[in-house]
Amino acid sequence: MKHHVCTYGDLEKAGKIPVSINGKAIVIVRAESGGVYALRDVCPHKGPCLSDGMLDKGCSANEVGEYIYEKDKEVLRCPWHSWEFDIKTGKSLFAPEKVKVKTYEVTVEDDGVFVNV
Template identity: 40%
Template sequence: MELYPVAAVENIPEGTSKIVEVKGRSIGVYNVGGTYYAIQNYCPHQGAELCAGPVCGTTLESQVYEFTYGRDREIVRCPWHGWEFDLKTGKSLFSDRVRVRSYAVEVSNGQVRIALGT
């Protein structure tokens, strides 16, 4: 696997993301709690730019009129139809058979690098 530098650490602060191009692939890079994750910027449903969607969490069981959230800032929601994907794994929240490609991320010497297979 080859590592491709995509950004300096300070360019993707905690809680933010950046869309980058690597070898013709559009990839969203996310900083979740100080750990970086990368997923393909393509929704498998109808091809929307997935990483243009909001980053959110899930709702947990709670009392009436009370909303309790879990997995805060770990989920990306497709801007077209609301399909949700785990930023850490690329897995969908609604089916074991649907996912987006995720990429390994390495941080060293202040640089965020994405690993792509050859």
């Protein structure tokens, strides 16, 4: 079922907005590209709200002390222990096949943002 959660204008200003749909905590995230994504707003590690964390670029390295910022990968970082989750897939950067958060389908119609739960 599709739920109106916010306007695109509000999301554009805030970057991310926490919402509750049928008792489920969800965070709506706007990527730099303008795309909109929805993830479960609970870190699977210890349970804090991911919406309290920071949006950032994904970072990889080929050796110790090297930082390669991946412009096509945006992450939501947990505020407690800095676990990072790809905003498009919900997969963690450190163990993508084992640790992830649920994602939800998002549509933008006119200025409205809708999440399918």
